[in-house]
Amino acid sequence: MIKRLPRYIINFILLVFLQVFIFNNIQFSGFINPYIYIIFILLLPFETPKWMLLMLAFLLGLTVDLFTNTIGMHSSATVFMAFLRPYLLKVLAPRDGYEAETLPQLNYYGFSWFLRYAAVLVIAHHLFLFYIEVFSFSNFFFTLLRVILSSIFSIFLIVISQYFFYSKDKRKR
Amino acid sequence: MRNLINFLLRIHFLLLFVLIEVFSIILLINNNNFHKASFVNFSRQVSGRFYLRIADFTKYLSLADENERLVEENARLLNIIESSYKSDEIFFRTVNDTLLNQRYQYTSASVVNNSVNKKHNFLTINKGSLQGIQPEMAVVSNGKIVGVVKGVSKNYATVISLLNLDLKVSAKIKKNGYFGSLSWTGNGFAEANLTEIPLHAEVMPGDTIITSGYSSIYPEGILIGFISDYEEKGGSFYNIKVDLATDFKKINHVQVISNLMQTEKLGLEKETTND
Numbered sequence: 167m168i169k170r171l172p173r174y175i176i177n178f179i180l181l182v183f184l185q186v187f188i189f190n191n192i193q194f195s196g197f198i199n200p201y202i203y204i205i206f207i208l209l210l211p212f213e214t215p216k217w218m219l220l221m222l223a224f225l226l227g228l229t230v231d232l233f234t235n236t237i238g239m240h241s242s243a244t245v246f247m248a249f250l251r252p253y254l255l256k257v258l259a260p261r262d263g264y265e266a267e268t269l270p271q272l273n274y275y276g277f278s279w280f281l282r283y284a285a286v287l288v289i290a291h292h293l294f295l296f297y298i299e300v301f302s303f304s305n306f307f308f309t310l311l312r313v314i315l316s317s318i319f320s321i322f323l324i325v326i327s328q329y330f331f332y333s334k335d336k337r338k339r
Numbered sequence: 340m341r342n343l344i345n346f347l348l349r350i351h352f353l354l355l356f357v358l359i360e361v362f363s364i365i366l367l368i369n370n371n372n373f374h375k376a377s378f379v380n381f382s383r384q385v386s387g388r389f390y391l392r393i394a395d396f397t398k399y400l401s402l403a404d405e406n407e408r409l410v411e412e413n414a415r416l417l418n419i420i421e422s423s424y425k426s427d428e429i430f431f432r433t434v435n436d437t438l439l440n441q442r443y444q445y446t447s448a449s450v451v452n453n454s455v456n457k458k459h460n461f462l463t464i465n466k467g468s469l470q471g472i473q474p475e476m477a478v479v480s481n482g483k484i485v486g487v488v489k490g491v492s493k494n495y496a497t498v499i500s501l502l503n504l505d506l507k508v509s510a511k512i513k514k515n516g517y518f519g520s521l522s523w524t525g526n527g528f529a530e531a532n533l534t535e536i537p538l539h540a541e542v543m544p545g546d547t548i549i550t551s552g553y554s555s556i557y558p559e560g561i562l563i564g565f566i567s568d569y570e571e572k573g574g575s576f577y578n579i580k581v582d583l584a585t586d587f588k589k590i591n592h593v594q595v596i597s598n599l600m601q602t603e604k605l606g607l608e609k610e611t612t613n614d
Binding site: 241 | 351352353359364367368369371377
């Protein structure tokens with residue numbers, strides 16, 4: 167786990183930059199905003215201590231916030247997502263639990279698992295984020311629409327990225 | 340104590356999450372204007388509702404003080420409102436009477452007291468020495484004669500009404516200028532006697548009687564009334580009954596005329612008659 171640390175640091179910085187400089191400017195029809203920096207939380211190892219999950223999520227969110235000048239918005243959403251992750255992993259676990267030395271990635275556990283895993287977390291994150299942004303219950307359904315559409319787009323991007331960056335047969339399925 | 344620590348350790352994940360989340364939210368609200376305003380608005384509404392309920396109860400405790408304060412405020416306000424004030428407005432209108440070269444000043448006043456049913460009737464007006472009223476000034480109402488100022492205090496003055504047996508006015512017939520002395524008959528409130536008009540003067544009922552201007556009190560031309568009847572009296576003079584034009588029962592606003600050359604004229608006349 168420790169030898170993977172430099173990679174994680176690079177991951178972190180890369181994702182934040184990607185998000186801030188590229189994906190923040192993508193806005194289809196004025197209300198589809200993808201947020202892909204959460205991949206970092208998605209791909210953290212299974213064994214990550216829970217408190218570390220929360221702290222990392224907070225830091226990640228705060229960093230993205232700094233760039234978009236919205237202190238607290240992304241950090242609260244990412245922490246929420248990180249809180250849900252352990253419970254979700256328990257629910258989605260294959261019959262014998264997760265194998266050691268594996269990561270929650272598509273090439274280890276397959277498309278269907280990863281899709282479910284990513285979808286739930288991404289939707290949770292986007293829900294929290296968009297409603298915090300509006301900070302009221304007016305336009306409830308409009309915000310909901312934004313959440314759904316942005317989530318679809320984010321999930322799409324995340325899954326695609328899985329295919330690009332990780333070779334298919336790293337591990338036997 | 341140990342149970343508490345054990346409990347905290349058991350839910351440390353949830354606890355940590357709540358802490359970090361709350362911290363995030365606090366950051367959010369403090370550092371973003373929109374969220375701050377939204378949150379403050381919301382919290383104000385909620386707390387305001389509670390404060391309202393509590394205030395409904397506690398206001399009963401301070402009713403006595405509030406009452407006292409309101410009573411004092413009432414008294415103060417009554418003192419300030421317009422109807423508690425006497426208007427000290429002085430309107431001056433200067434009339435240049437070129438015929439006799441006297442200058443007159445008119446001051447408006449309101450009648451605050453009046454009598455018409457005694458033998459010696461007086462009026463009280465609401466202007467006094469502070470507003471420039473002095474005894475022996477003429478009092479008229481819309482160009483019709485009312486009386487003469489008798490006594491003056493700081494803010495009020497008494498006026499001898501024409502309906503007063505003691506008042507004589509120098510009057511003349513408008514159309515031909517024959518002058519005489521006019522005074523109240525003592526009966527009713529609309530009739531006066533004009534005497535000292537010589538028999539060779541042409542007199543007709545309905546003729547206008549006006550002030551002659553020979554007294555230093557009245558300017559010339561103030562309307563007194565109209566001739567209603569006349570009879571010969573004492574061989575060389577008429578005794579003319581005059582219908583007074585002024586409605587003494589209905590006087591409200593009067594003008595007080597100050598004759599600025601009065602003292603000069605009186606002084607000269609006194610000198611002349613003493614010689």
